[in-house]
Amino acid sequence: MSSDDRAARRGADLPLTIGVLVAAFAALLPLMRVVRPSGWLVGAILLAAAVLAAGFFARRLRLPALAVSLIEASVWIVFMTFVFLRDTALLWIIPTPETVRALPGLVQVAGEEIALGAAPLDASTALSMLIVGGTGLLTIIIDHVVLTARMPLLAAIGLIAVWLIPSIAVPGEVDIMAFVLLAAAILFLIRTDTRSREEPKDRAATRTAGVPATALGIGAIAVVVAVAAAPLLPQPVARAGSGTIGTGPGIDATLQLGDDLRRPTEVEVMLVRSSAPSAPYLRVTTLSQLEGTVWEPDKVRTVPLASEEGLGAVEVDPEIRLSEYVTTVEVTNLSSPWLPVSYPAVDVEGLRGSWAVAPYNRTVLPQGGSTQGQNYEVITNVPRPTLEQIRALSAGTDNPPDGTTALPTEIDPIIGELAAEVTAGTTNDYDALVALQGWFRSPEFRYSLDAPVEDGFDGSGTDAVARFLEVREGYCIHYASAFALMARTLGMPTRIVVGYLPGSATSDAVDRETVYSVSSGQLHAWPEVLFDGLGWVPFEPTNGLGVPTSFTSAGSAPGVVDDPAAATPAPEASAPTDSGLTPDGEDNAPEVGTSDASGTTVNPLPTLSIVLGILFALAIPALLREVRRRQTLAAARTGDAAEAWLAVQDAAIDLGIDVPASESPRSLGVRLVQDHGAPPAEMSVLISAIERASYAPGGKHAFWQGDAIADAATSVRIALFAAVDTPRRILALIAPRSLVVRPGSVYAGSGRSARAR
Incomplete structure (x- = not known):
C-alpha cells in the first residue's frame, strides 16, 4: 500500500467513526417502542461516543488493531463499572471479584423483565445496564468491522438486524425516521470506505464525474420508495394475549394486567355469540392466594375434559332455578395456557386436541393442544336466584376452600376500616357486597390506566390496594383486589377471576345471535364471593366497565343476575355501558390523562x-x-x-x-x-x-x-x-x-x- 493510500485511509477514519456513531444511534431508535426512553438512551449514546473516540485516537497513534480493540473494551469496562457497579468497584472504576459476582444477577433480572414484561417497559437499573452494555459491545464490533476490517456491508447487516429486533418483538407501524437515518448512515459508511480505497487519480476524477452523487442518488431513491411503500404493506400482527416480549404465557394471570392493557397494538382475539340474554364474560382462570404482593393462579388438580370428574353438574339449593345457555367462541388470535369459557360451564364441545379441566374452578387447559384457531361451544347452567333468595343466603361457610379467606399478616388498617364503614347499616351479606360494589362504582372513584404507573402503585398487593383506596384511581386489578380483600375482612370467602369482557357487538348475526368481537384490550379482572347453597357469585366493582351485579324480586320477574355470567340490567341499575375497553380506556372509562391537583411529579428525563x-x-x-x-x-x-x-x-x-x-x-x-x-x-x-x-x-x-x-x-x-x-x-x-x-x-x-x- 502506497503512502497516498495509507493517508487516504487514515483520512477516512474520522468520517467513518462519525458514521458508525450515527448508525448505532439509528439502530437504537426502534427500541424506544419496547423500553420507555429514559437515562438508558443518553447512557448508550455516551458510551458509544466514548468507545469510538478511544478507537479513533488509538488509530491516530498507529497502534495495532488488537490494541485498538483492547482500548475500546477497557473504556467499555470502565464506563459500565462506574455507571452501574461502582459500589462494588475499586476507586469506582476498577472491577473487583464482587463486581463480577454481581453482574450475573443483574443480567438475570433484566432477562426476566424482558421475558415476563409487556411493552413498553419501564427501564430498571438492570434493564438499562443490559441495553447500554449491549450498545457498547455492538459499537466495538461495528467499529472493528468498519474501520479495521473495512467491511461496511457486513456491518450494515448487523445494524439492520439490531434495528429489526424491536419491530419483531412489538409489531407496529414502521418507524420511518429511524429507517431513513439508518439507511443514510449505512450509505455514508459504504461510500466513505469506497472513496478511501480509490487511487488518487480516480478520486480526482470522481469529483467531476458525479459517481458519488449518482450512487447516493440511487440510495436516496431507494429510501424514498421504501418510505412511500411502507404504509401500503401489511403490518406485522401481534399475537394478542402473548402480553410479553419474550416467551412468557399468553395471559399474565398474576394480576399484572396493566402491562397487557397498555399494549401498543390492540387486535381482535375472539368472536363470541350466545343464547344468553346478553354476551357473557369469558373467564380463563381464578386466583385465590395472595402470595406477597401478587395474586397467584390457583394450582389445583386437573382431569381429562371428557372424564366423569370433569365439568360436573352445578349444585345449588333445590329452590334456585338454573338456566341453560350455549355460547359459541371462535378464537382468532390468542395463544393462552387457559381456554376462555363462560361460567359455570358444564360441557365444552368442538375442541381439537387434548384438553383437561380443573373441577375446582371449571378452568379448561390444553394438554398438547392450543387455544389458537379453536372454534367451540360452551354449555352453561347459570343459577338465577331471586333477590329474596340471595339475601337469605350467607356469604361464608364453615369449611371455605383453602386460601379464600386468608389475609396477609401485614395489611393496612384502612382496608378493613373502609369495608366496615361502607357496609355499616346493611343486614345481610348480599346487601353488604352490593354496597361495596356501588361505592366503587360511585363518582368517588375514577377509572385510569395511566395514573397507577405515575403514582407508583401499579400492582395488586395490600400496599397497592391501600394506595388505590387513597388515590381512588386505577383499573380493574385495583378494583377487583380491593373488593376481594375488603370482603375478606368481613369474613367472606373471595377469589379473583381473570378473563375478558363480553366484547363489542358487530353487525353480524348467526342463528339470530349477535356476534361480538372481543379485543386484546378487553382483558379484565373481577371478584367472586362464595355463597352457601349458590356457589361463586361474580361482582363488577370496576367503575365505568361492565354491568353491576343485582337481582330482581320474586314479585316482579324471575331472578336475574346482572353479572359476568348472565347480564340483564335490573330496574334500579344504571344503563350498562358498552363493555369495550381500549388500552387508553377511552371507550368506557372516564377521560384518562387529565391533570389534577394531586401534584404528581413528572419525570422530564x-x-x-x-x-x-x-x-x-x-x-x-x-x-x-x-x-x-x-x-x-x-x-x-x-x-x-x-x-x-x-x-x-x-x-x-x-x-x-x-x-x-x-x-x-x-x-x-x-x-x-x-x-x-x-x-x-x-x-x-x-x-x-x-x-x-x-x-x-x-x-x-x-x-x-x-x-x-x-x-x-x-x-x-x-x-x-x-x-x-x-x-x-x-x-x-x-x-x-x-x-x-x-x-x-x-x-x-x-x-x-x-x-x-
Missing part, C-alpha cells in the same frame, strides 16, 4: 432524551460537512490545490450555485467573483494554483503555497456565504448539499443560467 436525540439527528449533516471541510483544508495546506478548489466548489453547491463539469476553473472563478461576491484577489490565487496543478509538470503539490491557497479558499467561502440572505445561509449550514452532490455531476447544475446571463 424521557422528554429530554427524545429532544436531545432529535437535536443530535438534525445536527449530523452540519457536523459531517464541517469535518469534511476541515479535512479538505488540511489537505490544501500540504499544497494540494485540487483540495483547495474542492472547498470552493463545495461551498458553491451548498449555496445552490451551479458547478457544471463543462465549466473551466477560470470561468467558474470569474462567475463567482462577478455574480456571487467572491473576493477577486483570493480567487486569482486559487485559479492560478488549480491551473498549475492541472497543466504544469509536478504542480499537483506545491507545498510552499499551501497556507496561501487554504486561506484563500476560506476567504472565498466566507464571502460566498455573506453574499446570500440569511434563510439561504442557514439552509446551507444545516442541510449541506455537497454531502450528496459532487462538483461536475448532473445534480450540480448545467450552468445554463450562468451562460444566459
Whole structure:
C-alpha cells in the first residue's frame, strides 16, 4: 500500500467513526417502542461516543488493531463499572471479584423483565445496564468491522438486524425516521470506505464525474420508495394475549394486567355469540392466594375434559332455578395456557386436541393442544336466584376452600376500616357486597390506566390496594383486589377471576345471535364471593366497565343476575355501558390523562432524551460537512490545490450555485467573483494554483503555497456565504448539499443560467 493510500485511509477514519456513531444511534431508535426512553438512551449514546473516540485516537497513534480493540473494551469496562457497579468497584472504576459476582444477577433480572414484561417497559437499573452494555459491545464490533476490517456491508447487516429486533418483538407501524437515518448512515459508511480505497487519480476524477452523487442518488431513491411503500404493506400482527416480549404465557394471570392493557397494538382475539340474554364474560382462570404482593393462579388438580370428574353438574339449593345457555367462541388470535369459557360451564364441545379441566374452578387447559384457531361451544347452567333468595343466603361457610379467606399478616388498617364503614347499616351479606360494589362504582372513584404507573402503585398487593383506596384511581386489578380483600375482612370467602369482557357487538348475526368481537384490550379482572347453597357469585366493582351485579324480586320477574355470567340490567341499575375497553380506556372509562391537583411529579428525563436525540439527528449533516471541510483544508495546506478548489466548489453547491463539469476553473472563478461576491484577489490565487496543478509538470503539490491557497479558499467561502440572505445561509449550514452532490455531476447544475446571463 502506497503512502497516498495509507493517508487516504487514515483520512477516512474520522468520517467513518462519525458514521458508525450515527448508525448505532439509528439502530437504537426502534427500541424506544419496547423500553420507555429514559437515562438508558443518553447512557448508550455516551458510551458509544466514548468507545469510538478511544478507537479513533488509538488509530491516530498507529497502534495495532488488537490494541485498538483492547482500548475500546477497557473504556467499555470502565464506563459500565462506574455507571452501574461502582459500589462494588475499586476507586469506582476498577472491577473487583464482587463486581463480577454481581453482574450475573443483574443480567438475570433484566432477562426476566424482558421475558415476563409487556411493552413498553419501564427501564430498571438492570434493564438499562443490559441495553447500554449491549450498545457498547455492538459499537466495538461495528467499529472493528468498519474501520479495521473495512467491511461496511457486513456491518450494515448487523445494524439492520439490531434495528429489526424491536419491530419483531412489538409489531407496529414502521418507524420511518429511524429507517431513513439508518439507511443514510449505512450509505455514508459504504461510500466513505469506497472513496478511501480509490487511487488518487480516480478520486480526482470522481469529483467531476458525479459517481458519488449518482450512487447516493440511487440510495436516496431507494429510501424514498421504501418510505412511500411502507404504509401500503401489511403490518406485522401481534399475537394478542402473548402480553410479553419474550416467551412468557399468553395471559399474565398474576394480576399484572396493566402491562397487557397498555399494549401498543390492540387486535381482535375472539368472536363470541350466545343464547344468553346478553354476551357473557369469558373467564380463563381464578386466583385465590395472595402470595406477597401478587395474586397467584390457583394450582389445583386437573382431569381429562371428557372424564366423569370433569365439568360436573352445578349444585345449588333445590329452590334456585338454573338456566341453560350455549355460547359459541371462535378464537382468532390468542395463544393462552387457559381456554376462555363462560361460567359455570358444564360441557365444552368442538375442541381439537387434548384438553383437561380443573373441577375446582371449571378452568379448561390444553394438554398438547392450543387455544389458537379453536372454534367451540360452551354449555352453561347459570343459577338465577331471586333477590329474596340471595339475601337469605350467607356469604361464608364453615369449611371455605383453602386460601379464600386468608389475609396477609401485614395489611393496612384502612382496608378493613373502609369495608366496615361502607357496609355499616346493611343486614345481610348480599346487601353488604352490593354496597361495596356501588361505592366503587360511585363518582368517588375514577377509572385510569395511566395514573397507577405515575403514582407508583401499579400492582395488586395490600400496599397497592391501600394506595388505590387513597388515590381512588386505577383499573380493574385495583378494583377487583380491593373488593376481594375488603370482603375478606368481613369474613367472606373471595377469589379473583381473570378473563375478558363480553366484547363489542358487530353487525353480524348467526342463528339470530349477535356476534361480538372481543379485543386484546378487553382483558379484565373481577371478584367472586362464595355463597352457601349458590356457589361463586361474580361482582363488577370496576367503575365505568361492565354491568353491576343485582337481582330482581320474586314479585316482579324471575331472578336475574346482572353479572359476568348472565347480564340483564335490573330496574334500579344504571344503563350498562358498552363493555369495550381500549388500552387508553377511552371507550368506557372516564377521560384518562387529565391533570389534577394531586401534584404528581413528572419525570422530564424521557422528554429530554427524545429532544436531545432529535437535536443530535438534525445536527449530523452540519457536523459531517464541517469535518469534511476541515479535512479538505488540511489537505490544501500540504499544497494540494485540487483540495483547495474542492472547498470552493463545495461551498458553491451548498449555496445552490451551479458547478457544471463543462465549466473551466477560470470561468467558474470569474462567475463567482462577478455574480456571487467572491473576493477577486483570493480567487486569482486559487485559479492560478488549480491551473498549475492541472497543466504544469509536478504542480499537483506545491507545498510552499499551501497556507496561501487554504486561506484563500476560506476567504472565498466566507464571502460566498455573506453574499446570500440569511434563510439561504442557514439552509446551507444545516442541510449541506455537497454531502450528496459532487462538483461536475448532473445534480450540480448545467450552468445554463450562468451562460444566459
